[in-house]
Amino acid sequence: MTGSNRDLRGSADVGEFGAVLRRHRRGQGLSQEGLADAARGQIAVRTISDLERGVARRPREETVRLLAAALRLAGEELAEFKSAASAGWRQAAAVDAADAAAGLTALAAAGLAEATRRVAARPLIIVADPARLAEVEPLLSLASDCLLLVTSGGLAV
Numbered sequence: 409m410t411g412s413n414r415d416l417r418g419s420a421d422v423g424e425f426g427a428v429l430r431r432h433r434r435g436q437g438l439s440q441e442g443l444a445d446a447a448r449g450q451i452a453v454r455t456i457s458d459l460e461r462g463v464a465r466r467p468r469e470e471t472v473r474l475l476a477a478a479l480r481l482a483g484e485e486l487a488e489f490k491s492a493a494s495a496g497w498r499q500a501a502a503v504d505a506a507d508a509a510a511g512l513t514a515l516a517a518a519g520l521a522e523a524t525r526r527v528a529a530r531p532l533i534i535v536a537d538p539a540r541l542a543e544v545e546p547l548l549s550l551a552s553d554c555l556l557l558v559t560s561g562g563l564a565v
Contacts, residue, residue, distance in 0.1 A: 423462045425465065425495065428488060428492040429459055429475065429489075432489065433456075433479065440453050447474050447475065451478070472489070472493040476490070
C-alpha cells in the first residue's frame with residue numbers, strides 16, 4: 409500500500425484515537441520523531457507509530473496527557489483528543505469482555521463434551537425412591553464406576 413493510499417484509510421482501520429492523533433500531529437507539521445522530541449523523550453516514536461497505525465488502541469492516561477501537552481492542545485481540541493482516547497478504552501474493554509465470553513463459552517462447551525464422554529462410558533443406576541436405596545446397594549458394590557441418580561419421586565419420561 410502506498411503512502412497516499414494509507415492516508416485514505418478510514419479511522420475504523422486505525423482506531424479513533426490513532427486518527428485524531430495523526431491529524432493533530434500533521435496539522436502542526438510534526439513528524440512522529442518531532443512529536444516524540446516535543447514530548448521531551450517521554451514517549452517513544454514506536455509508541456506514537458503504534459497508536460497511529462492502530463496496533464495499540466488503548467493509550468495510557470499518562471501517554472494521552474503527554475501527547476496533549478506536546479501538541480499544545482487546549483479547549484475543544486483537548487476535549488476531542490481525550491474523548492477519542494476514552495473511546496479506545498471503552499472499545500478495548502468491550503473487545504476484552506467479548507473475548508472473555510467467547511473463551512468461557514468454548515471452555516463450557518469443551519467441559520460439556522468431556523462430561524458427556526465420561527457419562528456415556530459409565531453405567532447409570534436410577535433410583536426413583538430414596539427409601540429404596542438400600543435395595544440397590546449390592547449393585548453399587550459390583551459397579552464401582554457407575555453414576556447414581558436418586559430422585560425424590562417418580563421419573564417422567
